[in-house]
Amino acid sequence: MLGTEYGSKTFSKSGTITLPHKWRERFGLVPGKLADLVYQNNCIYIKRAVKESTNNKRYVSEKGTVHIPKELREEMGMTHQSSYYLIVNETENYFMISKEK
Numbered sequence: 001m002l003g004t005e006y007g008s009k010t011f012s013k014s015g016t017i018t019l020p021h022k023w024r025e026r027f028g029l030v031p032g033k034l035a036d037l038v039y040q041n042n043c044i045y046i047k048r049a050v051k052e053s054t055n056n057k058r059y060v061s062e063k064g065t066v067h068i069p070k071e072l073r074e075e076m077g078m079t080h081q082s083s084y085y086l087i088v089n090e091t092e093n094y095f096m097i098s099k100e101k
Contacts, residue, residue: 006086013080015073016065019046019095020088024064027093031062039072047094068097 006020019029027048029035034049037056046066049057058066076099078084087096 004088004090006088008083008085010083011068011073011078011080012065014067015070015080016061016067017084017086017097018063018065019060020086021064023088023090023095024060026090027095029060029064029066031060031064033060034058035060035066037066037068037072039075042076042099044068044072044076044097045094046097047092 009017011017024030029046029048034057035046036049036053037058038045038047049055056069056072058069060066073079078099082099085098085100087098089096
């Protein structure tokens with residue numbers, strides 16, 4: 001695993017997750033900024049959006065939440081009741097959602 005496991009969580013009913021404040025600020029994912037959501041290798045990577053990317057983009061809310069689109073959750077085979085692992089990669093400045101450690 002490339003990073004620190006932040007813990008096992010579940011999606012909210014609306015499909016949002018809360019990104020830990022400590023890393024959110026360090027990674028530039030502050031409220032009102034866009035985050036790129038990249039689905040790759042059965043994981044979702046969340047990182048600061050790059051203008052020219054064609055990745056899924058979502059705004060970071062005032063509470064530090066990001067909505068994970070239903071299509072991405074379904075691609076992973078997850079519902080709002082599914083547990084996921086949030087992994088923090090401090091070297092590459094991104095969060096990763098995975099079904100497995």
